Amino acid sequence: MQILITTSVLSRPRVVQFTPWRLALALLALTLPLMVVSLLLYHALLLKAAHEHWPIISEAVRFVERQELAQRDRYMRENLDAMAVKVGEMQARMMRLEAVSERVAGMAGLKPDELKKIEAETGAAAGGPLVSLAEANRDERRTSNQLLQDLNTQMDSLQGLGDRHGDVLTLIESHLFEKRLDALMVPSIAPVDGPVGSGFGFRADPFTHRAALHTGLDFPAEPGTPILAAAGGVVLSAEPHPQYGLLVELDHGNGLVTRYAHTSKMLVKPGDLVKRGQAIAAVGNTGRSTGPHLHFEVLVEGVQQNPARFLNAALAAPAAPTSQKSNARGVN
Structure with missing residues (x-):
């Protein structure tokens, strides 16, 4: 395609020739700025609408936000379910370890009153079953942050209980060596x-x-x-x-x-x-x-x-x- 440009009768006309590639590049050069300006205007309009609570746009924005929050909450709850199961298994092992500790303590000559005294001195406190945590996770009224806080509390309690069991077992092992210590006294x-x-x-x-x-x-x-x-x-x-x-x-x-x-x-x-x-x-x-x-x-x-x-x-x-x-x- 050619375009003739003349400025006067005596001047020589100028010829501008457009090829398909030149036309495409020209359209692209015009379209990109328009798209950028449109996106900026659209973004500014959405922000203004959400901030000033425009009837239709603000409702749409809040709907999208609610959907995203609900999706993230479902994802966190699914992960919290899996973590609660693992922590429940840990608690069951701690209970078995406590039973073994009591039996071995009796073999080592430690009386139950001595173990109770150790518990009182260490301030060891036993928590409730972790089934309650799984039930709380199904309570839609509780937020994921509250459930995560409960899970962290249970983990801290289990860690403290594990440290106490380790110290008690060391003390039990020490008592088991008493007879041999009598022979090793120097x-x-x-x-x-x-x-x-x-x-x-x-x-x-x-x-x-x-x-x-x-x-x-x-x-x-x-x-x-x-x-x-x-x-x-x-x-x-x-x-x-x-x-x-x-x-x-x-x-x-x-x-x-x-x-x-x-x-x-x-x-x-x-x-x-x-x-x-x-x-x-x-x-x-x-x-x-x-x-x-x-x-x-x-x-x-x-x-x-x-x-x-x-x-x-x-x-x-x-x-x-x-x-x-x-x-x-x-x-x-």
Whole structure:
């Protein structure tokens, strides 16, 4: 297609020729700006209509929003159903574990009254069955956020119950070793000269403030105070630990190991032979600790025992670690 353009009788006419491709590009160049402007106007119109509550458009916008919210709510409820089933299975396992713990506790010589005392000290609380959570999920009046909050509460409760069972089982295992401990008793000395700040047993963790099993004896002392080997043995390890800080471990044979944690300086190395009363480290505040002290542990076959059983009869160990008050405390 050709278009002749003339400006006067004497001037030469100009010829503009349009091919199909040129026509298509010209139409596209005109159409795109019109589409963009139309979309912007449409979007602005919808926002204005929704904001000012125009009769028809605002109802349509709210309908679309309700549909999207309902779809998201259905999706969340379906996922919450699946999660509630999993949490219900976990709760059933916890109940079986609690029954096993009670049976093993009886075999270990722990009386039911002692277990009830532990529950009272740890503040363990049992929740209701998780079937109620599934029923609540079918209640259309409850929002997904409320159901998710209930599920998180159940998960936190189960986690706390699991931690308590783990500590109780450790204590039960400790009682099962009592007869063997009688044969492994050796004359020993306190690794640090001074009173015990926190004893073996359940207490409030100094960092989380939750009840936890304290697996040794704490001896508050000035930094640099010599730490003595409680018994003769071989240095099993002498290295930093993320929880215990600078840690020294002595192997006394027959599965008996002692630990000396949170030290400021180690005076021995792995493989060294040490005598009873020999200085092996110095008191410090390394690792997860709130003040300078020695955290002393005794392990039999890898299970923490009450170190007071291995120390001289003159050492008075605290019966209830939660009643002991000291500024120097460790996590262990």
